[in-house]
Amino acid sequence: MGGNGIEAMIQRINELYHKSQAEGLTDAEKKEQAELRRAYVANVRNNLKSQLDNISIVEKDGTITNLGEKHNQADGSQE
Secondary structure, eight states: OOHHHHHHHHHHHHHHHHHHHHTOOOHHHHHHHHHHHHHHHHHHHHHHHHHHHTOEEEOTTSOEEEHHHHHHHHHTOOO
């Protein structure tokens, strides 16, 4: 999801939050709010993972450890 999509998502999450505080939400709005929050958190996690995957650490012995590769080996996942 691009930057504009995230901004629109955040704006809608905030609108629903303020409406929930002022007058309450319908069941459909509560469902929309939960889905938007889920999607937003998933996006933040993906962005953080992408950033961490691109970080390399130079160890004291001069070797380079890529955090993304190290993490993927530790949890057994392969992408």
